[in-house]
Amino acid sequence: DAGVIQSPRHEVTEMGQEVTLRCKPISGHDYLFWYRQTMMRGLELLIYFNNNVPIDDSGMPEDRFSAKMPNASFSTLKIQPSEPRDSAVYFCASRPDRGGNTIYFGEGSWLTVV
Amino acid sequence: SQQGEEDPQALSIQEGENATMNCSYKTSINNLQWYRQNSGRGLVHLILIRSNEREKHSGRLRVTLDTSKKSSSLLITASRAADTASYFCATDAGAGNTGKLIFGQGTTLQVKP
Numbered sequence: 305d306a307g308v309i310q311s312p313r314h315e316v317t318e319m320g321q322e323v324t325l326r327c328k329p330i331s332g333h334d335y336l337f338w339y340r341q342t343m344m345r346g347l348e349l350l351i352y353f354n355n356n357v358p359i360d361d362s363g364m365p366e367d368r369f370s371a372k373m374p375n376a377s378f379s380t381l382k383i384q385p386s387e388p389r390d391s392a393v394y395f396c397a398s399r400p401d402r403g404g405n406t407i408y409f410g411e412g413s414w415l416t417v418v
Numbered sequence: 419s420q421q422g423e424e425d426p427q428a429l430s431i432q433e434g435e436n437a438t439m440n441c442s443y444k445t446s447i448n449n450l451q452w453y454r455q456n457s458g459r460g461l462v463h464l465i466l467i468r469s470n471e472r473e474k475h476s477g478r479l480r481v482t483l484d485t486s487k488k489s490s491s492l493l494i495t496a497s498r499a500a501d502t503a504s505y506f507c508a509t510d511a512g513a514g515n516t517g518k519l520i521f522g523q524g525t526t527l528q529v530k531p
Contacts, residue, residue, distance in 0.1 A: 337519070339521075346521065346522070346523040346524065347506065347521040347524075349518065349520065352518065395461070397460075397461075404466060405449070405519060406451060407463070407519055408463070409460035409461045409462070410460050412460055
């Protein structure tokens with residue numbers, strides 16, 4: 305099993321630029337989660353999808369953030385325009401609909417906005 | 419806001435000693451999970467305990483759950499240097515399967531060889 309695949313692993317961008325983070329969940333998983341991790345705020349749930357439909361986006365910080373899941377095997381998290389305070393590690397995770405709510409994380413996308 | 423709060427925030431022990439980490443949460447739960455995160459990596463699931471269970475074991479891991487106190491503990495026995503990592507508790511949203519998991523702030527464990 306390939307696991308959850310995220311890209312890019314590392315990105316350094318200038319303030320004001322658009323950032324797109326990508327995620328391929330584990331095949332057959334019905335839920336997809338985007339988390340953000342910082343030293344100050346820990347691990348925050350930004351948004352999650354069930355069967356490609358956004359269920360709860362209450363954790364999305366502001367309108368600069370948007371997430372899409374056009375199909376079962378691909379999701380994007382976009383920040384436009386990016387700001388230095390968006391610097392964080394962004395994790396994508398997925399889980400199947402059945403079998404408990406254990407989730408499987410990708411290795412993260414390390415974003416630095418300068 | 420975070421559902422779970424871990425205690426202590428950091429823990430440093432010698433190899434062979436036991437490590438105990440605690441987690442408190444605020445709302446009712448269906449289950450509680452513990453995850454591990456090595457530096458620079460994603461989180462990995464360790465163990466899940468249901469709300470009707472009081473204790474669960476997996477290898478050198480022992481988890482307890484006290485729903486009356488809304489708290490859980492993770493005990494790692496006979497620690498090894500390879501156990502050095504951050505450990506997080508995670509709770510679901512309680513009634514109904516919303517699919518949502520909320521993580522605590524984590525305990526950073528250092529095991530010295």
